[in-house]
Amino acid sequence: AQKVTQAQTEISVVEKEDVTLDCVYETRDTTYYLFWYKQPPSGELVFLIRRNSFDEQNEISGRYSWNFQKSTSSFNFTITASQVVDSAVYFCALSEAGGGKLIFGQGTELSVKP
Amino acid sequence: DAMVIQNPRYQVTQFGKPVTLSCSQTLNHNVMYWYQQKSSQAPKLLFHYYDKDFNNEADTPDNFQSRRPNTSFCFLDIRSPGLGDAAMYLCATSRGRDRGSQPQHFGDGTRLSIL
Numbered sequence: 001a002q003k004v005t006q007a008q009t010e011i012s013v014v015e016k017e018d019v020t021l022d023c024v025y026e027t028r029d030t031t032y033y034l035f036w037y038k039q040p041p042s043g044e045l046v047f048l049i050r051r052n053s054f055d056e057q058n059e060i061s062g063r064y065s066w067n068f069q070k071s072t073s074s075f076n077f078t079i080t081a082s083q084v085v086d087s088a089v090y091f092c093a094l095s096e097a098g099g100g101k102l103i104f105g106q107g108t109e110l111s112v113k114p
Numbered sequence: 115d116a117m118v119i120q121n122p123r124y125q126v127t128q129f130g131k132p133v134t135l136s137c138s139q140t141l142n143h144n145v146m147y148w149y150q151q152k153s154s155q156a157p158k159l160l161f162h163y164y165d166k167d168f169n170n171e172a173d174t175p176d177n178f179q180s181r182r183p184n185t186s187f188c189f190l191d192i193r194s195p196g197l198g199d200a201a202m203y204l205c206a207t208s209r210g211r212d213r214g215s216q217p218q219h220f221g222d223g224t225r226l227s228i229l
Binding site for chain 2: 032098099
């Protein structure tokens, strides 16, 4: 069975701190895809990144970076120099190759205080 | 900008009174999804359409139905809403090819309240 675990329910940091959001997944598939989505208070889910199971290269996009490690089944997300606008719920999700169903983690609520 | 639009943003209905939520897209995507998200929970997939093919999740209550009259529009019908159906309802779209790999694009959601 597929499962995504985000052990951190809530994280609170002060602006400019770095913060890492953890994501651990379970799947028996050899081909799968991992995603991160951001859900600000307004409600819409915003796609941040996709990673496929064959590509363990880490990625950096501005202040955001992602660390994918198959050996530990983890796909962690780091925000460098956090800002108040980063405050949101962040969801990690898993999808198998054949279907389109997203298996979401429970989400991590990030609060960045000025 | 191309996008996924959900109307209304907020919907209030009475217990047992049928309600319809709508979703439209300008992305021309093959696949449209409906998710239910209750407070402080992850989104839960109710069903999706791949073109005209309807795919229901096994645990979606019969009370929930969907229609997709054309590529651009998809509707969620709740036949007899109960208090437990109060939630945010999110519509999403994606390309159909290799859809497991495709990011889903979400609308702003409709927050449904039941009186």
